[in-house]
Amino acid sequence: MSLILGVSGSPRRDGNTDLLVREGLRLLEERAGASTEFVRVADLRIERCRGCRACMRLGRCAIQGDDFEDLMARFFQADLYLLGAPIYWLGPPGCMKDFIDRTHGYYTDHSILRGKRAALITVGADSGFEPHEAVMESWLRVYGAHVVGKARVFAREKGEVLEQPQAFESVRRLVEDLC
Numbered sequence: 500m501s502l503i504l505g506v507s508g509s510p511r512r513d514g515n516t517d518l519l520v521r522e523g524l525r526l527l528e529e530r531a532g533a534s535t536e537f538v539r540v541a542d543l544r545i546e547r548c549r550g551c552r553a554c555m556r557l558g559r560c561a562i563q564g565d566d567f568e569d570l571m572a573r574f575f576q577a578d579l580y581l582l583g584a585p586i587y588w589l590g591p592p593g594c595m596k597d598f599i600d601r602t603h604g605y606y607t608d609h610s611i612l613r614g615k616r617a618a619l620i621t622v623g624a625d626s627g628f629e630p631h632e633a634v635m636e637s638w639l640r641v642y643g644a645h646v647v648g649k650a651r652v653f654a655r656e657k658g659e660v661l662e663q664p665q666a667f668e669s670v671r672r673l674v675e676d677l678c
């Protein structure tokens with residue numbers, strides 16, 4: 500395995516998602532000798548899609564100068580993505596959704612992530628795993644990436660997963676399947 504990109508789509512720094520994605524990357528480094536990179540989407544400045552649809556003519560997003568292209572470059576470089584996000588009202592949080600929306604800039608080329616693999620870590624307090632995963636999976640599929648594994652973790656308060664060995668166990672199992 501070459502480069503693995505771990506992304507946390509949680510606005511809560513050092514929250515459950517950050518902890519689990521970091522643990523997944525640690526295990527991948529240890530077991531597969533992979534190089535990894537960790538990015539928190541909420542730390543980046545990613546403007547919101549304006550729906551101008553100039554991308555259909557330009558082949559790229561009309562909004563320039565924020566951190567979007569830099570994050571996309573990391574997606575292009577990596578072969579495997581470990582994508583974690585909490586459930587916010589049955590879907591990914593706004594910061595993650597803003598990033599996903601901006602990838603519409605590449606909508607004229609559905610092959611940009613062809614052959615890439617992705618594993619999803621979803622954290623929620625009680626419900627909404629299915630619609631959340633549906634957003635993540637359908638987005639990746641549009642651009643040619645395949646979801647090869649999923650982990651669902653129940654947690655609400657910050658750092659709650661640290662008290663839950665089963666949360667780390669599901670990440671360990673996810674990583675085993677990827678190696």
Ligand SMILES: Cc1cc2nc3c(=O)[nH]c(=O)nc-3n(C[C@H](O)[C@H](O)[C@H](O)COP(=O)(O)O)c2cc1C
Nearest residue numbers: 511514515516585587588589623624625626654655
């Ligand atoms: C605005 C908001 C909306 C949420 N909506 C849901 C939801 O629809 N379903 C659910 O199970 N949990 C929901 N939660 C709970 C979070 O998914 C949960 O607290 C999670 O552990 C947060 O992960 P983090 O620590 O990585 O940020 C919501 C939390 C917030 C702040």
